[in-house]
Amino acid sequence: MSAGQLARLVEVPQDARPYYRALASAVRDRILDGRLPVRVRLPAERQLAEALGVSRTTVTSAYDRLRGQGYLESRQGAGSWTALPDPSACADNPWASADDGGLLPLHAAAPPASRFLDEALAHAGAGYHRFTLGMGYDPIGLPELRAAVAARYTARGLATRPDQIIVTTGAQQAIHLLMTLHAGAGDPVLLESPTYPHVIDLARLRGARIVPVGVPADGRHLDLLISAARQSGARLAYLIPDFQNPTGHLMSADDRAALVAAARRHDLTVIVDETWTELAIDDLDQPPPTAVFDTDGRVVSVGSASKLWWGGLRIGWIRASAALVRRLAVLRASVDIASALFEQLVVARLFDRIEETRAERRRALAASRAALVDVLRRELPDWSFRVPGGGGSLWIRLGAPIATPLSEAAAAAGVRLAPGPWFGVDGTLEGHLRLPFTQPPDVLVDAVRRIAASRGAAGRSPRASLIPAL
Template structure:
């Protein structure tokens, strides 16, 4: 760490009104805001307390109190004899006052999004990728299939999981959504029947509708998939394509066992259906579960196309996903995607390559943090909303809760007035179905989840017109 700020430099950056009260708190919040918006980089040494106090014209005790507050919040680290430097707290340990938890500009707690914060391994991966980045500038930077090191890392992970894969079978995409869109664009024409689970990932519904496909829903019961329901839907619909989420299904959290996986692939072969298998949540088992093989391990004729993503295990902001298919299919998809965005960003691909080398560390951290958040959600629901019923999933990122009546949309509207954004069941189905359901993610910190559930309970009692005044969720500038 070589970068540092002098007392005069930091004093110019904070520019606090001398009459601000309490001064130490305003100073701490201002420094925090500078760190969060990037004007004050992480790992920069701050001036000694007495030097900053002298420049600001306040007592050293005031600056010491501000530094102490920043240390408590995780924005400052100190070591005896080495000074203090800027830092970022672990997102999973922050509460509802975390300004980045607010959903967009509306200030609502985002219980509509099953997206965890970034892995703590990200800073080291970014630093390692930075060292390798300049070497990549010797080329054009346009690699539609993805950079070779990342394709090798993804292929190696599939092989480790029991599905032998070569790098030529991997296409790197700009997130899993692009992967799903590309495959549906290539394989569907308007009017083609496509089988979707109900409930399912909302953007898969959007992708199928964009292609003008005829959606054929097949229910996913509370106990998991019924192979006979899947079989009859394939047979009766003659679906050209089917989209399934066998690993901690979104939103139910179910894990498909190997018998159903093998049976589904066999039935798809019999009826001429290609399977898109979304494995976005596959690495996020929170409990001990039976080992399952990737769905592609049961494939013998190239009809299983797997989609994965860095978003849930590492961070959605990386926007890196992938497709695993036959080498011939990957080449066709690469040509198609070149007309869309040519290639995914090289730097983010390098970061994900680094993260793959520490995948077990990331999985262990997610088990710890998501496991704690899941427990907090279950406890909060038992205390505040005991009439909701659900099965606690062994992995994934959300509970699929049943309400006592068909009121999900109205509860979501009321909860928004109380500061919480919810994902009502109809988002995950077709034609307004699933009104009696809510998806409740456990990807936020436990303190945020507890606060959100308390607000939902209040919204249920008081309705949208009994909302309390909104509490600020952004830092004081």
């Protein structure tokens, strides 16, 4: 791109102050809205300065700022070209919480996109035309994606065929389909407490009777779960054995085996949410999938691309018996017939980079977890928590039932929080707070400092809107 072309494209007013910041912001905005493509070589600093009628120092400062933000890459002798920053390391994201007043989004445990996403998008785009001669949708899912998911289960020690996989529009739809199939009005459904908030909403939507089973601070007490199943007569349970959301607990192999044995005795179907399974941070002896211990189809596994690669892909899956997959395909046809083909192609490609992605996530989450733990211990030493070996959040014990007023005060200070009652039934868990470590370290440090500064204002802030936690 020539200097004249770029000068016309950015249109920075001459009276903008400081000018270099306005120039850098304009270039960044053009990259983000697509008018300035990625990997385009920009004019030399001297040429652009002449075209804009400013000093070369001004353009140099703007280019330096863009390089620091990750929107410009340079090499000696080769010039500079546009780029997109690594989202796992860059806090400068103008789209984050754009509809939430610009608050720091600590209500959602959602990592940014993997750096492998760009290549997968390009690969999917290059091959997309191959599918235009057909219908373009399959209620069970793209065969190559189902094969990739099945191969991953097999690699994890659970032999799986592609006909045991159905692709869904995110894990949320997967859970919705299973709940619709297995739970009706008045039916008891076992849920951990705390647990994933949208599952509580879904059980209520179905009119089910929620049977909460507590998850103590020292981990699950399996006898509580088995006792609740026996006494309630529940025929369906929803559990998160791997880095439970929000507590981060990891169920042992022995407990998984005992759980499945109990499910067999009490005629219980267990929905196992494996959304966080691939996100171990520490070197752990991670147990095998819960369905390894299943011999009669009582364990139905749900997975997702959202935490490992990116939530915007909206691709999930269910692993079940081939017969149940066919029933689910008929049921989901009344909702959306099939998941988007392009996203399925992207995720199928990403499975080729799964180990590299896990290593990338491990590095980023470890750094963010360390930063969050350190700043909490310095700024809020009276709060208690355990550090999980994986997943994406800390489950904070506040020492007093103040989660809701604290969240309201934090919102006034620019931080959106997920108070404990979001994760419980009937207003419980007011003494807890979930803090995710899926944001960059500097965002987490800034957020905790704001929380600490606003804690005294709890109860005086305006009501915070109830935005669902992820």
